[in-house]
Each structure stands twice: as C-alpha cells, then as structure tokens.
Amino acid sequence: xxxxxxxxxxxxxxxxxxxxxxxxxxxxxxxxxxxxxxxxxxxxxxxxxxxxxxxxxxxxxxxxxxxxxxxxxxxxxxxxxxxxxxxxxxxxxxxxxxxxxxxxxxx
Numbered sequence: 001x002x003x004x005x006x007x008x009x010x011x012x013x014x015x016x017x018x019x020x021x022x023x024x025x026x027x028x029x030x031x032x033x034x035x036x037x038x039x040x041x042x043x044x045x046x047x048x049x050x051x052x053x054x055x056x057x058x059x060x061x062x063x064x065x066x067x068x069x070x071x072x073x074x075x076x077x078x079x080x081x082x083x084x085x086x087x088x089x090x091x092x093x094x095x096x097x098x099x100x101x102x103x104x105x106x107x
Contacts, residue, residue: 027053029090029098033080033107040100042074042090049074053092060085083107 027050038057042050051068065081067082070090085099086102 002039004044019086025067025095025097027092027096027098029087029100031100031102033102036080036084037076037077038080038088038102039077040067040088040090041068042076042092042094042098044096050090050092050096053090056089056091057081058089074104 018036021076023101026045028045029037029040029042033039040055042053042055044050049072050070051072051077052075053074055070055076057065057067059065059082068076070076077087084104088100088102089106090098090100092098
C-alpha cells in the first residue's frame with residue numbers, strides 16, 4: 001500500500017515540474033497602432049520586461065518586413081510598413097517565443 005502512495009506522490013511531483021516548465025517558456029507580447037506607428041510591449045508572466053528580445057515583423061505571405069530589438073523596458077516601435085495584417089514575432093531567448101497578429105482592422 002505504501003508503494004502505491006509513493007508512486008502517486010512521484011507522479012504528482014513530476015506533473016507539477018512539467019507544468020512549471022511549460023509556464024517558464026511563456027512570454028507576453030502586445031501591439032497596437034497609434035498615429036501610423038506600431039508599438040509593442042513584451043514581458044514575462046512575472047512582470048519582468050523582455051530586454052534585448054528579437055522582434056520580427058512579417059506580412060501575410062510570411063515575408064520579413066523588418067527586424068528590431070526590445071529596449072530595457074520591453075518596448076519596440078516602428079512605422080507602420082503596410083496597412084494589412086501583420087504578424088509580430090518575439091524571440092526572448094531560451095525557448096521564450098510569442099507571436100501577435102495585428103489585424104488590419106486595428107490600424
């Protein structure tokens with residue numbers, strides 16, 4: 001009987017460790033347009049800003065329109081390159097990656 005409890009305890013510990021590692025790779029990315037300029041904000045779930053994160057902006061065909069890097073506040077902005085749906089990709093390193101679809105209707 002103790003063996004079953006031991007296996008259950010190990011199972012639940014491993015489930016908790018696995019869930020934590022999935023959350024550890026989450027990163028938040030938001031974007032909005034104001035006066036013909038796109039503004040992005042990037043941060044981890046615990047609120048820490050993404051410093052030096054790589055940003056790539058793609059058009060609807062997947063072609064890269066521009067690249068940039070977030071500043072110390074997790075911010076990056078650029079002139080609106082096209083008035084069409086844009087995909088903004090953030091790579092914050094060590095497997096932390098996020099995308100944001102900025103729809104034409106939001107421009």
